[in-house]
Amino acid sequence: MIVKANGPRPLIVRLRNFVGDAVLGLPALRLLERHGYQLQLVGKGWAPDLFAAEGWPVHVRPKKLGDRIKQLRRLRAEARRLDPDFDRRSNAVVFPGAISAALDMRLAGLRAEGYAGDGRSWLLARSHAIDMQVHTLRSYWDLSCAFLGISEPPPVSIDFKVSAAQFAQADALLEQHGVRPGFVLVCPFANDTIELVDKTWPHFPAFVERLVASGQQVLICPGPNEAEGGRRMYPTALRLEGVGLGVYNALLARARLVVSNDTGPAHMAAAVGAPLLSVIGPTPLALWAPWGPNVEIMQRYPEWFSADEVLARVSQRLV
Secondary structure, three states, rough: OOOOOOOOEEEEEEOOHHHHHHHOOOHHHHHHEEEOOEEEEEOOOOOHHHHHOOOOOOEEEOOOOOHHHHHHHHHHHHHHHHHHHHHHHOOEOOOOOOOOHHHHHHHHOEEEEEEOOOHHHHHOOOOHHHHHHOOHHHHHHHHHHHHHOOOOOOOOOOOOOOOOHHHHHHHHHHHOOOOOOOEEEEOOOOOOEEEOEEEEOOHHHHHHHHHHHOOOOOOOOOOOOOOOHHHHOOOOOOOOOOOOOOHHHHHHOOOEEEEEOOOOOHHHHHOOOEEEEEOOOOOHHHHHHHOOOOOEEEOOOOOOOHHEEEEEHHHHOOO
């Protein structure tokens, strides 16, 4: 049974810097909320759009240290007005493991909890040992459990909320571009490496070209730094540029199938319950696999599946 305090209990939470991590942290945030905390999230510039349907205040973290401290001190002052005991208890949670995230909290006078490591335990009101062998979603979940002093298993699905307004915007985009139900949405960009090995499936361009040639409507939603690459590498696909992450969630939920790399939108697709086929290379699945019941993974690393092999599997999924 969850016992809530009589008055509001504000809690400042520092989000991770990557979309996939932020999505995997969602169950941990909901757990904190269910136990009576009023969340004030701090994250990157895309975070307010990503979490818009969840209803939490999301503050964009400034780049400069001085501005970050001012922001946190302002949030602290607002929280103290709501909760006279705010400064007497742990009042912040830090999901990132970097020393800078803990330092920001300490300089702002906050009593933060987070994982130990990076020599930052002295900056935290309470630090917790991290298990490096569990899935990333579980690590965020376990941190919230440690903060709350409870132990319970994480949910089997994330169930990311998508608002009616986000669905309406997505449906208007699809109608505007003549997209019929049953489209395939591909997420071919992966702006990261694992142990210096590119996470991008190298046969994605050939796969998309053949999928389009088969008569299938294929959508791509390039991010701000991916638009030029999308035009050059995927000229036959329908590219919807400038789509916010909230509407992107709605598009993923509308897709008949999502085909992805190991990338943030893959975690978004799994979180909204979209049927997902993820072609993964060097990523350790035990730590980073998309989380949800509708996820299928094709991994044969250090080799990669060919375009024809993935196309055959997609054809089976679309029957």
